[in-house]
Amino acid sequence: MDNFLGGDSAAEPGAGPDDPIKDVDTAGFMTEVIEASQSVPIIVDFWAPWCGPCKQLGPTIEKLVKETGGKVRLVKVNIDENQQLAQQLRVQSIPTVYAFFGGRPLDAFQGALPESEVKAFIDRVIEQTAGKGAAAEADGASPAAQLIAEGKAALAKGDDGTALALFTKVLESDDKNVEAVAGLARCYISAGENEAARNLVDGVPEEQADNPEIVAVKSALELAAESGDAGAVGELAAKVEADPGDLQARFDLAMALFGAGDREGALDGLLEVVRRNADWNDGAARKQILKMLEAWGADDPLTIDGRERLSTVLFS
Numbered sequence: 001m002d003n004f005l006g007g008d009s010a011a012e013p014g015a016g017p018d019d020p021i022k023d024v025d026t027a028g029f030m031t032e033v034i035e036a037s038q039s040v041p042i043i044v045d046f047w048a049p050w051c052g053p054c055k056q057l058g059p060t061i062e063k064l065v066k067e068t069g070g071k072v073r074l075v076k077v078n079i080d081e082n083q084q085l086a087q088q089l090r091v092q093s094i095p096t097v098y099a100f101f102g103g104r105p106l107d108a109f110q111g112a113l114p115e116s117e118v119k120a121f122i123d124r125v126i127e128q129t130a131g132k133g134a135a136a137e138a139d140g141a142s143p144a145a146q147l148i149a150e151g152k153a154a155l156a157k158g159d160d161g162t163a164l165a166l167f168t169k170v171l172e173s174d175d176k177n178v179e180a181v182a183g184l185a186r187c188y189i190s191a192g193e194n195e196a197a198r199n200l201v202d203g204v205p206e207e208q209a210d211n212p213e214i215v216a217v218k219s220a221l222e223l224a225a226e227s228g229d230a231g232a233v234g235e236l237a238a239k240v241e242a243d244p245g246d247l248q249a250r251f252d253l254a255m256a257l258f259g260a261g262d263r264e265g266a267l268d269g270l271l272e273v274v275r276r277n278a279d280w281n282d283g284a285a286r287k288q289i290l291k292m293l294e295a296w297g298a299d300d301p302l303t304i305d306g307r308e309r310l311s312t313v314l315f316s
Contacts, residue, residue, distance in 0.1 A: 021074045022075055023077075026085040033075055034100070037103055040070070040073055041099055042100045043074050044074075044075045045075070045077070045095060045097050046098075048078060048080050053111060057095045057111075057113070058076075060115050061118055062074060071126050072126060089105075106128065107121065120215070124293075124294065124298065128298040147166050148179045148183060151163045151167045155187065160187050160190045166183075167180045167184040178213055181203075186217060189221065201214050216297055220295035223255075223258060227259030228259055230252045230253075230255035233256045236249055237253055247277060247285075250272060254269030254288075257269060263292075263302055270288055271285075271310065274313050289306060
């Protein structure tokens with residue numbers, strides 16, 4: 001990436017310093033993406049005037065970025081006018097969208113995705129970077145926030161009882177605390193009480209239903225149901241061994257492994273499906289990986305590893 005960080009830095013004219021959407025060329029990339037992403041995530045849309053899917057994606061991503069109220073910014077790069085930059089970022093087809101934070105790529109996708117998937121992408125970027133930028137507030141955490149942080153740490157260690165007590169304590173004083181509701185629902189899922197978890201998140205007010213924590217719990221519930229229908233691990237492993245090219249068997253085995261608690265095995269299996277054929281079954285393996293990463297949460301080490309490995313498979 002160092003090759004394009006030099007030169008004069010200048011954004012395209014017509015965009016003010018606080019404009020959330022800017023057209024940027026190679027010379028302005030250092031200022032408008034690398035430096036700017038130290039404090040706020042920057043989404044970079046590589047496009048071209050002749051690209052039909054770009055014309056579909058452009059208005060969607062611009063609308064969604066504006067709706068974040070400044071939590072992310074959008075930079076648009078015309079690859080016809082900035083071919084060297086596109087080559088250095090290994091842009092092989094358009095539209096290609098990167099999310100930058102802290103001066104480095106954080107996540108990416110290709111193609112004109114539906115609005116719901118683009119929104120999910122932006123929400124993930126916001127969730128992953130919340131409170132981590134140079135402009136983050138330095139105020140100390142509230143007592144409720146401290147209890148929630150302790151509850152999440154307890155869940156991560158497998159101490160479900162402590163986590164349940166901590167989330168319950170928060171809800172006793174604030175029964176609408178979405179993070180506590182999501183944490184309590186995760187405790188129920190861990191205990192196998194999926195119906196109780198579902199009832200809990202279904203009770204969240206509509207205006208908070210798209211909160212990343214609630215969306216993650218819903219993804220976890222969907223995965224729990226899907227993995228329960230996948231089949232027996234042993235039988236599916238035998239099918240894959242007999243026919244390595246059977247992608248449905250590989251997919252089902254990955255889901256069965258997920259249901260058995262083998263997260264790494266499930267991720268490995270789905271990544272292998274993507275590696276063999278990323279478009280198989282309308283991209284089912286890629287979508288399932290994203291759902292798993294969403295369910296695990298942005299700070300989970302396996303989520304971080306999974307995103308890096310998925311990007312490597314898709315863009316190598």
